[in-house]
Amino acid sequence: MSLNREWMQRDLAVLWHPCTQMKDHEQLPLVPIRRGEGVWLEDFDGKRYLDAVSSWWVNVFGHANPRINQRIKDQLDQLEHVILAGFTHQPVIELSERLVAMTPAGLDHVFYADNGSSCIEVALKMSFHYWLNRGQPQKKRFVTLTNSYHGETVAAMSVGDVALFTETYRALLLDTLKVPSPDCFLRPEGTSWEAHSRAMFAHMEQALAEHHREIAAVIVEPLIQGAGGMRMYHPIYLKLLREACDRYGVHLIHDEIAVGFGRTGTLFACEQAGIRPDFLCLSKALTGGYLPLAACLTTEDSTRPLRRLLDAARLPSLAQLHRQPAGLRGGPRHTRHFRAGPGDRAQPSAGRTHGQCHRPPRRPPPGRRGPPDRHGAGHRDGRRQGQQGGLSVAGAPGPEGLPACADPRRPAAAAGQRGVFPAALRDHPRADRFSRRGGHRGIDLATREAVSISVPGGLHPNHRDPG
Numbered sequence: 043m044s045l046n047r048e049w050m051q052r053d054l055a056v057l058w059h060p061c062t063q064m065k066d067h068e069q070l071p072l073v074p075i076r077r078g079e080g081v082w083l084e085d086f087d088g089k090r091y092l093d094a095v096s097s098w099w100v101n102v103f104g105h106a107n108p109r110i111n112q113r114i115k116d117q118l119d120q121l122e123h124v125i126l127a128g129f130t131h132q133p134v135i136e137l138s139e140r141l142v143a144m145t146p147a148g149l150d151h152v153f154y155a156d157n158g159s160s161c162i163e164v165a166l167k168m169s170f171h172y173w174l175n176r177g178q179p180q181k182k183r184f185v186t187l188t189n190s191y192h193g194e195t196v197a198a199m200s201v202g203d204v205a206l207f208t209e210t211y212r213a214l215l216l217d218t219l220k221v222p223s224p225d226c227f228l229r230p231e232g233t234s235w236e237a238h239s240r241a242m243f244a245h246m247e248q249a250l251a252e253h254h255r256e257i258a259a260v261i262v263e264p265l266i267q268g269a270g271g272m273r274m275y276h277p278i279y280l281k282l283l284r285e286a287c288d289r290y291g292v293h294l295i296h297d298e299i300a301v302g303f304g305r306t307g308t309l310f311a312c313e314q315a316g317i318r319p320d321f322l323c324l325s326k327a328l329t330g331g332y333l334p335l336a337a338c339l340t341t342e343d344s345t346r347p348l349r350r351l352l353d354a355a356r357l358p359s360l361a362q363l364h365r366q367p368a369g370l371r372g373g374p375r376h377t378r379h380f381r382a383g384p385g386d387r388a389q390p391s392a393g394r395t396h397g398q399c400h401r402p403p404r405r406p407p408p409g410r411r412g413p414p415d416r417h418g419a420g421h422r423d424g425r426r427q428g429q430q431g432g433l434s435v436a437g438a439p440g441p442e443g444l445p446a447c448a449d450p451r452r453p454a455a456a457a458g459q460r461g462v463f464p465a466a467l468r469d470h471p472r473a474d475r476f477s478r479r480g481g482h483r484g485i486d487l488a489t490r491e492a493v494s495i496s497v498p499g500g501l502h503p504n505h506r507d508p509g
């Protein structure tokens with residue numbers, strides 16, 4: 043038996059393949075790949091294939107690109123991964139800076155997800171969350187174009203409209219508004235692309251006029267509906283859409299997962315319309331196909347309400363918007379008081395001592411071993427607390443709108459967080475109220491009890507004391 047055949051049989055015994063009717067492989071052989079180089083793939087029998095679909099549009103720098111390989115190897119020896127909750131690192135900061143620099147001005151913050159569909163979920167949730175925090179919870183519907191594709195997770199499918207992918211799951215999907223696509227393949231004979239796209243905008247205008255009070259965002263694949271059959275439309279539609287979204291107070295989400303990074307002639311499709319969306323979703327090509335990663339870029343305006351103190355009571359932090367790649371799972375979710383240093387004054391409170399954790403560390407139930415004590419009393423336990431009381435991340439407001447505390451049993455992390463805390467509190471709308479008392483209050487997420495934290499040297503050189 044050929045090596046190809048052997049691998050194929052082993053595969054079919056244990057694997058589901060995505061977007062594939064597995065029965066097809068009873069006739070059509072799978073192609074087991076042994077190695078890749080540049081545009082070429084090679085199977086186990088030495089046959090070569092041109093990767094003309096770029097491994098589904100992700101591989102833009104070729105297979106086994108020597109430069110990328112080397113950078114990844116170097117990075118592996120230094121740091122393979124660290125959670126982004128409460129921690130950061132050079133590559134993620136530099137990548138974010140570069141994404142902000144290369145995308146239209148104003149898209150200045152990046153939230154990461156691990157694939158395109160999850161990135162769409164992030165954008166939808168952020169938009170909904172924005173309106174919730176603005177006191178408009180009724181704005182929770184999304185407008186999408188017919189023949190759209192935005193991914194395979196449930197909310198992403200809900201804003202999609204390619205029956206092949208969505209029909210089976212109809213009963214699970216969100217209630218969205220579908221507006222006829224400006225697809226120029228369907229334009230009447232003799233009509234220009236621009237005229238057709240303009241004319242089709244009347245449907246969108248009408249939908250927004252009628253429903254804008256309940257609409258959070260419009261989501262589109264700008265210029266090309268990829269999975270819907272590479273159907274294209276004129277940039278004028280995006281321009282008109284931007285204007286209408288502004289007029290009606292509705293977010294504009296651009297899903298450039300398929301068209302971003304130069305695939306439409308400009309680096310991003312929105313540039314051809316001279317507009318900036320409120321949320322820009324990017325994924326394919328971002329890692330050259332090496333790793334799953336997606337980025338949701340946002341404007342300061344579209345995320346500011348998510349950070350406001352008053353709103354934190356409803357949903358404590360951006361971190362809860364979406365779980366990030368392999369992150370936030372075992373993170374520092376303990377919210378204990380930390381000892382800030384000699385001479386710190388804590389808030390007086392029954393049964394508490396200055397500068398100490400107010401509650402004893404939780405122990406895992408008898409018979410159940412806690413995880414390694416890397417994060418104090420065991421992050422599994424911490425996760426449960428986070429779920430009950432709301433996740434709080436160093437520097438992000440706690441659920442009662444008060445800054446979260448760090449864990450005193452993690453001296454190194456606590457010391458690190460001293461740097462984070464003042465920075466976070468600097469812009470904290472209520473920071474000045476607490477600073478006079480020599481400390482800041484936080485909330486223990488498990489008990490919802492107020493605890494106090496002290497920041498050595500005060501909050502920030504420029505903090506205002508209301509006196």
Ligand SMILES: Cc1ncc(COP(=O)(O)O)c(C=O)c1O
Pocket residue numbers: 157158159160162191192193194263268269297298299300301325
């Ligand atoms: C426009 C668009 N959005 C979202 C997605 C989903 O991305 P992923 O497959 O990484 O979940 C795709 C995938 O092809 C896409 O083309």
